[in-house]
Amino acid sequence: xxxxxxxxxxxxxxxxxxxxxxxxxxxxxxxxxxxxxxxxxxxxxxxxxxxxxxxxxxxxxxxxxxxxxxxxxxxxxxxxxxxxxxxxxxxxxxxxxxxxxxxxxxxxxxxxxxxxxxxxxxxxxxxxxxxxxxxxxxxxxxxxxxxxxxxxxxxxxxxxxxxxxxxxxxxxxxxxxxxxxxxxxxxxxxxxxxxxxxxxxxxxxxxxxxxxxxxxxxxxxxxxxxxxxxxxxxxxxxxxxxxxxxxxxxxxxxxxxxxxxxxxxxxxxxxxxxxxxxxxxxxxxxxxxxxxxxxxxxxxxxxxxxxxxxxxxxxxxxxxxxxxxxxxxxxxxxxxxxxxxxxxxxxxxxxxxxxxxxxxxxxxxxxxxxxxxxxxxxxxxxxxxxxxxxxxxxxxxxxxxxxxxxxxxxxxxxxxxxxxxxxxxxxxxxxxxxxxxxxxxxxxxxxxxxxxxxxxxxxxxxxxxxxxxxxxxxxxxxxxxxxxxxxxxxxxxxxxxxxxxxxxxxxxxxxxxxxxxxxxxxxxxxxxxxxxxxxxxxxxxxxxxxxxxxxxxxxxxxxxxxxxxxxxxxxxxxxxxxxxxxxxxxxxxxxxxxxxxxxxxxxxxxxxxxxxxxxxxxxxxxxxxxx
Amino acid sequence: xxxxxxxxxxxxxxxxxxxxxxxxxxxxxxxxxxxxxxxxxxxxxxxxxxxxxxxxxxxxxxxxxxxxxxxxxxxxxxxxxxxxxxxxxxxxxxxxxxxxxxxxxxxxxxxxxxxxxxxxxxxxxxxxxxxxxxxxxxxxxxxxxxxxxxxxxxxxxxxxxxxxxxxxxxxxxxxxxxxxxxxxxxxxxxxxxxxxxxxxxxxxxxxxxxxxxxxxxxx
Amino acid sequence: xxxxxxxxxxxxxxxxxxxxxxxxxxxxxxxxxxxxxxxxxxxxxxxxxxxxxxxxxxxxxxxxxxxxxxx
Ligand code: HEM
Ligand SMILES: [Cu+2]
Numbered sequence: 001x002x003x004x005x006x007x008x009x010x011x012x013x014x015x016x017x018x019x020x021x022x023x024x025x026x027x028x029x030x031x032x033x034x035x036x037x038x039x040x041x042x043x044x045x046x047x048x049x050x051x052x053x054x055x056x057x058x059x060x061x062x063x064x065x066x067x068x069x070x071x072x073x074x075x076x077x078x079x080x081x082x083x084x085x086x087x088x089x090x091x092x093x094x095x096x097x098x099x100x101x102x103x104x105x106x107x108x109x110x111x112x113x114x115x116x117x118x119x120x121x122x123x124x125x126x127x128x129x130x131x132x133x134x135x136x137x138x139x140x141x142x143x144x145x146x147x148x149x150x151x152x153x154x155x156x157x158x159x160x161x162x163x164x165x166x167x168x169x170x171x172x173x174x175x176x177x178x179x180x181x182x183x184x185x186x187x188x189x190x191x192x193x194x195x196x197x198x199x200x201x202x203x204x205x206x207x208x209x210x211x212x213x214x215x216x217x218x219x220x221x222x223x224x225x226x227x228x229x230x231x232x233x234x235x236x237x238x239x240x241x242x243x244x245x246x247x248x249x250x251x252x253x254x255x256x257x258x259x260x261x262x263x264x265x266x267x268x269x270x271x272x273x274x275x276x277x278x279x280x281x282x283x284x285x286x287x288x289x290x291x292x293x294x295x296x297x298x299x300x301x302x303x304x305x306x307x308x309x310x311x312x313x314x315x316x317x318x319x320x321x322x323x324x325x326x327x328x329x330x331x332x333x334x335x336x337x338x339x340x341x342x343x344x345x346x347x348x349x350x351x352x353x354x355x356x357x358x359x360x361x362x363x364x365x366x367x368x369x370x371x372x373x374x375x376x377x378x379x380x381x382x383x384x385x386x387x388x389x390x391x392x393x394x395x396x397x398x399x400x401x402x403x404x405x406x407x408x409x410x411x412x413x414x415x416x417x418x419x420x421x422x423x424x425x426x427x428x429x430x431x432x433x434x435x436x437x438x439x440x441x442x443x444x445x446x447x448x449x450x451x452x453x454x455x456x457x458x459x460x461x462x463x464x465x466x467x468x469x470x471x472x473x474x475x476x477x478x479x480x481x482x483x484x485x486x487x488x489x490x491x492x493x494x495x496x497x498x499x500x501x502x503x504x505x506x507x508x509x510x511x512x513x514x515x516x517x518x519x520x521x522x523x524x525x526x527x528x529x530x531x532x533x534x535x536x537x538x539x540x541x542x543x544x545x546x547x548x549x550x551x552x553x554x555x556x557x558x559x560x561x562x563x564x565x566x567x568x569x570x571x572x573x574x575x576x577x578x579x580x581x582x583x584x585x586x587x588x589x590x591x592x593x594x595x596x597x598x599x600x601x602x603x604x605x606x607x608x609x610x611x612x613x614x615x616x617x618x619x620x621x622x623x624x625x626x627x
Numbered sequence: 628x629x630x631x632x633x634x635x636x637x638x639x640x641x642x643x644x645x646x647x648x649x650x651x652x653x654x655x656x657x658x659x660x661x662x663x664x665x666x667x668x669x670x671x672x673x674x675x676x677x678x679x680x681x682x683x684x685x686x687x688x689x690x691x692x693x694x695x696x697x698x699x700x701x702x703x704x705x706x707x708x709x710x711x712x713x714x715x716x717x718x719x720x721x722x723x724x725x726x727x728x729x730x731x732x733x734x735x736x737x738x739x740x741x742x743x744x745x746x747x748x749x750x751x752x753x754x755x756x757x758x759x760x761x762x763x764x765x766x767x768x769x770x771x772x773x774x775x776x777x778x779x780x781x782x783x784x785x786x787x788x789x790x791x792x793x794x795x796x797x798x799x800x801x802x803x804x805x806x807x808x809x810x811x812x813x814x815x816x817x818x819x820x821x822x823x824x825x826x827x828x829x830x831x832x833x834x835x836x837x838x839x840x841x842x843x844x845x846x
Numbered sequence: 847x848x849x850x851x852x853x854x855x856x857x858x859x860x861x862x863x864x865x866x867x868x869x870x871x872x873x874x875x876x877x878x879x880x881x882x883x884x885x886x887x888x889x890x891x892x893x894x895x896x897x898x899x900x901x902x903x904x905x906x907x908x909x910x911x912x913x914x915x916x917x
Pocket of ligand 2 (some may be wrong): 329378
């Protein structure tokens with residue numbers, strides 16, 4: 001078997017060739033126009049666009065569509081490749097949602113490790129006042145890089161959970177559009193590679209939010225960063241579209257919307273946001289990109305429109321913030337809603353009790369998604385936008401606390417009086433709740449205009465969003481990994497190692513996030529490589545050191561988890577079909593899940609979360625013989 | 628994005644493939660149709676963002692809505708061309724639904740020609756890409772007027788272009804005997820995509836050409 | 847699709863397209879005329895919305911999303 005029978009290897013060749021072709025194209029065009037042949041920014045930009053296409057062509061994600069334009073039929077291929085070892089399907093285009101789910105998850109974890117490494121580097125720098133080994137520019141590139149890589153990682157993790165679980169949870173054989181599903185995953189690979197590449201051609205130093213005018217002037221790295229974001233954004237859009245159609249059209253008889261497993265509601269709400277809001281980050285970055293490339297002055301603040309001449313100036317950087325946050329605030333709900341869905345999904349299993357207030361949880365996800373569109377201005381209290389906008393944005397933001405509170409109460413209600421089993425997934429769920437609470441409580445402090453003034457752009461904000469994203473994504477994601485690991489591999493992880501991971505990571509994270517908030521209150525600004533050691537009565541340095549140590553402890557915990565999985569994926573103790581005694585459809589079939597998941601169509605015979613109710617079931621997976 | 632439109636449009640539709648039974652085909656078509664509309668919903672946010680940009684940035688000294696002095700003839704002519712093309716696209720779809728193949732193919736071709744005419748109109752007349760044909764016109768670098776005019780017409784033209792390619796592809800497949808009155812999701816997808824592009828222009832045209840006081844010379 | 851509904855469609859539906867196109871043309875003319883004389887954001891948007899409704903309803907037959915027999 002040659003290396004190039006792996007799709008990803010062909011994709012990488014395609015990406016490299018695409019890059020070269022794009023650069024060549026630019027040079028030729030420039031020569032034809034009589035300009036100087038080489039200009040770095042256009043060459044890299046066009047090259048990067050072509051490199052994405054090159055990758056997709058190389059990996060083969062576009063093959064079927066290209067056939068269809070010629071009117072040639074391409075039946076959907078099922079099962080592992082015929083002439084190659086079965087594991088190769090994970091490295092090539094494959095249409096099975098379970099394979100794609102694993103691809104998403106693994107790529108997401110890889111990015112998590114890259115992003116974590118970057119963070120460890122600049123955390124080391126911050127452990128002491130003064131500049132030790134990072135320059136100012138590189139430090140700024142690193143924090144932006146850490147932020148964006150982690151966002152990619154989260155989106156991939158969300159995609160992984162949604163793709164693997166949703167068809168299983170609703171008893172569908174696959175997603176509605178398997179080819180689109182594969183394409184959606186493969187966008188991520190060239191996208192994240194471009195993002196990483198940007199570091200080597202100058203980086204980008206404005207942080208992940210890339211505000212102009214700075215981003216309109218900084219190094220070339222910005223263009224690759226933008227294109228990487230476009231690729232991920234396309235993946236978000238086609239992925240969410242696919243999930244929505246799947247959820248709306250492919251549920252079995254008897255599974256009304258309010259009888260879906262609760263995670264499906266979370267995915268539904270998330271997908272609505274992803275489908276629509278993602279366009280806004282695309283368009284805002286596109287505008288900066290064309291401003292850099294051909295001087296279209298959307299955000300060029302020189303002059304008032306019509307003052308000198310109608311053809312000069314008039315741009316406004318504040319517009320960028322509006323467009324950007326119209327995506328990026330709802331985006332935070334993309335990050336956390338699936339995780340909150342996981343919490344609601346696992347709590348009943350480990351409490352052996354029905355989910356408290358199913359309908360309220362389902363609707364609160366939708367409410368968060370919708371209200372989430374109306375609050376973007378809370379990121380702009382000090383941007384200089386019209387003063388009268390502040391108050392409505394403050395109140396709309398505080399409004400989000402209501403549906404979020406609904407979830408908290410329902411979680412407590414679910415656990416109340418239950419026979420709680422403290423297995424590793426449950427521990428992570430509890431950790432998630434505790435951490436999300438810290439994040440949630442720090443939110444209203446930032447959402448209140450007078451308190452946000454001093455705290456904006458300080459480490460308090462950093463502490464706030466790490467708590468919300470860890471509580472809303474990282475902890476639930478890890479819970480999900482531990483919980484479904486036996487379903488994916490058929491093997492059990494090592495419970496002791498899992499518990500050690502939990503007991504290292506959770507206290508360490510509390511220290512990290514509260515420490516970040518603490519140094520923020522002492523006066524530590526975001527995105528500055530150095531600080532004055534006299535801040536906070538000379539306490540700030542030891543706080544920073546504590547945060548750094550906590551960061552390393554978290555990283556160690558994550559490595560422990562990966563080692564645990566790695567060790568047990570092939571040779572661990574056989575887990576059995578339903579180690580958690582769950583009622584959910586995916587646990588009623590063998591582990592690992594067979595190629596076509598369900599041998600016969602699913603029949604819904606009861607409520608999803610009636611744990612503890614004798615003789616009740618949720619679904620029946622009658623084998624063909626029974627019927 | 629156009630690649631997705633094309634790809635998506637033809638998901639699970641093989642025109643001539645009669646191996647799957649009609650019920651399955653119709654079920655798939657229902658899914659495809661929903662997917663297509665979700666795609667439109669997504670794109671709507673792109674175009675709404677551009678409209679928001681236009682009304683945010685094109686403000687006079689006292690906050691009043693203004694616009695550049697673009698040529699009115701050009702705007703009206705390309706608008707009418709696009710409108711006509713939408714009519715023929717609809718005719719093509721109705722024709723194939725009634726198994727009138729010749730009508731179907733001719734209408735498609737007319738749509739593609741009109742679509743191309745729209746593109747040529749915008750590129751030559753509005754953008755002044757060929758200064759020898761049309762006198763120097765507003766440029767992308769001309770402040771926010773230039774930026775927004777080119778941003779909006781450019782993003783729209785990209786969609787028109789992908790639409791024309793899609794129409795030609797469908798036309799070519801239709802000539803080879805694909806599609807029937809019962810199985811023509813490919814045609815429907817192409818048609819509603821084209822109407823969607825027209826729909827966008829319905830809002831872009833007044834936003835660019837008609838709303839607000841003109842200030843300054845576009846020419 | 848039954849034989850009956852096919853015939854019904856055949857006689858009527860070309861006419862519908864023509865009518866919609868005429869409606870759109872008239873609205874465009876009105877739009878242009880109004881813009882020349884008074885410039886009002888609200889009127890312009892209402893006219894555009896009317897055109898949009900025609901296109902979405904008749905050309906894009908949005909109803910086919912939820913009803914079965916609609917094309
Ligand atoms: C649902 C989980 C949440 C997540 C994932 C989240 C995430 C974030 C992120 C990433 C930022 C920083 C953006 C930047 O880089 O500048 C941020 C800032 C902010 N968040 Fe949250 N947040 C959440 C919940 C909340 C809640 C419940 C509130 C208020 C009730 C809130 C209010 C704010 C405010 C006001 C800021 C802006 C702070 C500033 O820049 O001055 N957040 N959040
Ligand atoms: Cu926010």
